[in-house]
Amino acid sequence: MTNPSLYAPREPIFPRRVSGFFRRLKWWIMGVTLAIYYLTPFIRWDRGPNLPDQAVLIDLASRRFYFFWIEIWPHEFYFVAGLLIMAGLGLFLFTSALGRVWCGYTCPQTVWTDLFILVERWIEGDRNARVRLHHAPWSFRKWRLRLTKWVVWLLIAVATGGAWVFYFTDAPQLARDLVSLNAAPVAYITIAILTLTTFVFGGFMREQVCIYMCPWPRIQAAMMDPDTITVAYREWRGEPRGKGNVRKRDRVAAEQAAKEAQAAGPGQARYAPTPYPNPKLQIGGAPQAEAATNEHGDCIDCMACVNVCPMGIDIRDGQQMECITCALCIDACDDVMDKIGKPRGLIDYMALSDEPAERAGGAPKPIWRHVLRPRTIVYTALWSCIGLALLYGLFIRSDIELTVSPQRNPTYVVQSDGSIRNIYDIRLRNKQGEARQFHLSLTSDALLRIELEGRQGQLNVPVPADTTVLQRVYVTARPQDAAATADRTDLRFWVEDLTTGDRAGRATTFNGRE
Amino acid sequence: MSDKKVDQETGVETTGHSWDGIEELNNPLPRWWLWTLYATIIWGVGYTIAYPAWPMISGATAGVLGYSTRGEVVQDIIDHDAKNSALVADLLETDIATLAPGDDLHRYAVARGGSVFRAQCSQCHGSGAAGAKGYPNLLDDAWLWGGDVENIAYSVRHGIRNLTDLDARYSEMPAFDELLEDAEIDAVVEYVVSLSAPEFDADIAAEGAVIYADNCSACHGENAMGDRELGAPNLSDAIWLYGGDRATLETTVRQARFGVMPAWGQRLSEEDVRAVSVYVHSLGGGE
Numbered sequence: 001m002t003n004p005s006l007y008a009p010r011e012p013i014f015p016r017r018v019s020g021f022f023r024r025l026k027w028w029i030m031g032v033t034l035a036i037y038y039l040t041p042f043i044r045w046d047r048g049p050n051l052p053d054q055a056v057l058i059d060l061a062s063r064r065f066y067f068f069w070i071e072i073w074p075h076e077f078y079f080v081a082g083l084l085i086m087a088g089l090g091l092f093l094f095t096s097a098l099g100r101v102w103c104g105y106t107c108p109q110t111v112w113t114d115l116f117i118l119v120e121r122w123i124e125g126d127r128n129a130r131v132r133l134h135h136a137p138w139s140f141r142k143w144r145l146r147l148t149k150w151v152v153w154l155l156i157a158v159a160t161g162g163a164w165v166f167y168f169t170d171a172p173q174l175a176r177d178l179v180s181l182n183a184a185p186v187a188y189i190t191i192a193i194l195t196l197t198t199f200v201f202g203g204f205m206r207e208q209v210c211i212y213m214c215p216w217p218r219i220q221a222a223m224m225d226p227d228t229i230t231v232a233y234r235e236w237r238g239e240p241r242g243k244g245n246v247r248k249r250d251r252v253a254a255e256q257a258a259k260e261a262q263a264a265g266p267g268q269a270r271y272a273p274t275p276y277p278n279p280k281l282q283i284g285g286a287p288q289a290e291a292a293t294n295e296h297g298d299c300i301d302c303m304a305c306v307n308v309c310p311m312g313i314d315i316r317d318g319q320q321m322e323c324i325t326c327a328l329c330i331d332a333c334d335d336v337m338d339k340i341g342k343p344r345g346l347i348d349y350m351a352l353s354d355e356p357a358e359r360a361g362g363a364p365k366p367i368w369r370h371v372l373r374p375r376t377i378v379y380t381a382l383w384s385c386i387g388l389a390l391l392y393g394l395f396i397r398s399d400i401e402l403t404v405s406p407q408r409n410p411t412y413v414v415q416s417d418g419s420i421r422n423i424y425d426i427r428l429r430n431k432q433g434e435a436r437q438f439h440l441s442l443t444s445d446a447l448l449r450i451e452l453e454g455r456q457g458q459l460n461v462p463v464p465a466d467t468t469v470l471q472r473v474y475v476t477a478r479p480q481d482a483a484a485t486a487d488r489t490d491l492r493f494w495v496e497d498l499t500t501g502d503r504a505g506r507a508t509t510f511n512g513r514e
Numbered sequence: 515m516s517d518k519k520v521d522q523e524t525g526v527e528t529t530g531h532s533w534d535g536i537e538e539l540n541n542p543l544p545r546w547w548l549w550t551l552y553a554t555i556i557w558g559v560g561y562t563i564a565y566p567a568w569p570m571i572s573g574a575t576a577g578v579l580g581y582s583t584r585g586e587v588v589q590d591i592i593d594h595d596a597k598n599s600a601l602v603a604d605l606l607e608t609d610i611a612t613l614a615p616g617d618d619l620h621r622y623a624v625a626r627g628g629s630v631f632r633a634q635c636s637q638c639h640g641s642g643a644a645g646a647k648g649y650p651n652l653l654d655d656a657w658l659w660g661g662d663v664e665n666i667a668y669s670v671r672h673g674i675r676n677l678t679d680l681d682a683r684y685s686e687m688p689a690f691d692e693l694l695e696d697a698e699i700d701a702v703v704e705y706v707v708s709l710s711a712p713e714f715d716a717d718i719a720a721e722g723a724v725i726y727a728d729n730c731s732a733c734h735g736e737n738a739m740g741d742r743e744l745g746a747p748n749l750s751d752a753i754w755l756y757g758g759d760r761a762t763l764e765t766t767v768r769q770a771r772f773g774v775m776p777a778w779g780q781r782l783s784e785e786d787v788r789a790v791s792v793y794v795h796s797l798g799g800g801e
Contacts, residue, residue, distance in 0.1 A: 407642075409640075409641060409642030409644070410640075410642050410644035410653070413644065413651065413653040413654050413798070413799070414651075414654060414752055414753060415654050415655050415656075415752070415753075416654065416655050416656040416748065416751035416752060416753050417751065417752060418751075418752035421653075421654075421798070423653075423798055453615060453796075453798070454614065454615030454616060472798075474798060479752070
């Protein structure tokens with residue numbers, strides 16, 4: 001019995017290089033997502049003379065969010081909330097259909113970790129070299145390699161943090177200011193924090209972020225069911241695992257020995273492989289005595305799938321919380337299957353519900369039968385409803401808007417002729433790039449007179465471009481009007497752009513002498 | 515503690531505390547944790563030397579940096595005053611009657627005047643300036659002494675019927691309790707009621723009209739429209755400072771009213787007087 005420990009030190013992971021369809025797909029997605037991240041702030045978008053010309057801009061100072069042709073004001077934040085809900089539902093949809101594809105391909109933690117491992121491999125070599133370096137004592141060479149790696153990581157981290165701040169202000173100007181040390185301190189502080197987190201998360205914490213910090217692996221179990229397409233090991237085909245038949249084993253071993261002898265070169269000590277790392281794997285495994293028989297499955301226990309896994313798991317143990325379905329083990333295994341002349345797909349994207357049929361020799365259900373099921377249909381429906389509602393909201397929203405705040409201290413004022421006056425503060429918003437004249441009016445069942453403070457009988461208010469104007473409005477009921485003696489009277493303010501005919505209204509009440 | 519107990523499994527000394535047979539191991543604290551503790555102690559000592567910290571009998575230690583939150587507030591106020599000094603100078607030079615809504619100076623005066631009003635005027639006139647019984651409503655269109663910004667500024671600066679400012683607006687209504695018979699008072703009250711209320715006794719009111727003409731019209735005017743020179747209220751409109759019912763009017767006639775407002779020019783700076791006048795004028799009742 002080993003003594004259970006509260007805290008287990010991290011087992012370092014040295015993912016081996018792999019090539020194949022999914023690895024290529026991951027390179028492409030990495031390139032595209034990084035390009036989007038780094039280039040978006042530099043896309044220009046002409047909005048007219050008084051507005052910023054950055055296509056995507058979060059302007060915190062003047063509280064505007066610009067996204068290409070859409071401009072969001074703070075009171076329209078429900079658009080952002082709606083997009084966040086859609087992002088959440090989209091994650092549910094993809095997870096229930098295709099497992100953790102988000103984690104495996106597009107999650108920033110995955111993308112940057114992948115990038116950092118690429119750098120690591122480039123500087124320190126592939127898995128075996130890295131394992132060797134890890135166990136080697138600190139020498140000049142080790143220091144040189146480590147420092148080079150850290151410097152490159154740091155450069156990537158600075159670029160990552162540096163790109164983020166461009167989303168919040170004019171990017172080309174900020175780039176100049178950053179270089180000439182004229183940018184605001186908050187920009188440098190933000191860059192410093194994001195540099196540090198990128199460096200630590202991508203370089204050192206890696207899969208630990210996914211396993212210990214990220215809540216999504218814990219939630220995703222509730223999104224998945226046996227119909228979810230996920231990365232799995234065809235146990236019925238692979239087990240009992242062994243080194244295949246003796247002839248093939250001998251041939252492979254001979255080739256391997258020759259290759260390693262060639263790689264090691266004359267006169268150099270061969271690297272001694274580490275002992276079998278996971279005792280669990282020997283359950284149902286292949287003792288040497290069995291290797292001679294022909295009762296083995298296709299798995300030759302070569303550990304290729306384990307060696308390439310960036311999460312450090314063995315997919316053959318079944319579904320695990322740590323698996324991010326990045327499919328690198330599929331590429332690695334397919335490669336091995338090709339070499340030993342077995343069909344691909346020992347490790348594959350598959351639905352667990354197909355397992356019994358396949359084991360019995362039948363064909364799996366077509367993919368669309370797995371993807372199209374009540375759960376995914378409900379998610380898609382919800383997602384579409386919110387999306388359509390947001391689109392509808394986007395198209396019906398007016399370029400002019402008003403909010404009405406009735407003065408409640410006091411609720412009404414008696415004038416010397418006995419008439420009753422209410423005061424309202426009306427905010428008029430002009431969301432367009434040019435100045436406009438807004439005409440104010442009101443409708444009510446009762447007869448009421450409207451007056452604008454400081455406008456001498458005028459009912460037009462000029463509102464400059466992209467601005468909110470606060471206008472105080474007096475509404476008066478003469479003593480004989482119904483509104484003067486009633487407790488409350490409904491009324492509605494209207495604002496209209498007389499040149500374009502755009503119109504918006506707000507309901508409020510008029511307080512009379514009770 | 516001479517007999518130290520040692521846990522068999524781990525070989526770690528125990529604290530001797532035991533609950534339900536479970537004993538507490540006396541493991542050392544993590545090194546980084548201890549160093550953090552020591553660092554905070556050192557930092558804490560340094561902090562109490564650098565900043566005000568230790569309470570004394572009256573006050574507290576000042577700290578070698580000389581920092582205090584009060585000093586910070588004072589500095590903030592000085593900074594703000596410096597920032598606004600140009601606007602204050604403008605406010606003192608400009609004729610406040612010429613300020614128009616929308617001007618920067620008007621906005622500044624309204625903002626400054628609003629805070630002066632809430633601090634100094636709201637006790638009597640209400641935080642919304644709607645007044646109360648005996649304290650005029652500043653939002654309506656009835657002004658005893660005039661409602662343009664200059665008249666408002668004069669009232670603020672010198673006050674009403676106070677004895678501290680020789681330029682204060684001053685007038686006094688006689689108490690008619692001694693001067694008129696009870697029936698005459700009833701009649702004049704009925705006449706005043708008839709000026710604005712729909713229901714009254716026409717015969718008594720007609721008697722009262724004669725008494726009014728003899729005793730009241732000198733100040734309140736022949737048509738009872740009041741006189742701003744004397745601060746005499748208009749008796750024919752819908753606004754009553756003390757109330758327009760018969761009982762209140764009778765009290766007013768018998769005892770007279772004498773509302774006093776302090777001379778704020780003696781208490782406020784000139785810029786505050788100007789600012790609060792502009793603010794009151796901007797509330798909606800200004801003429």
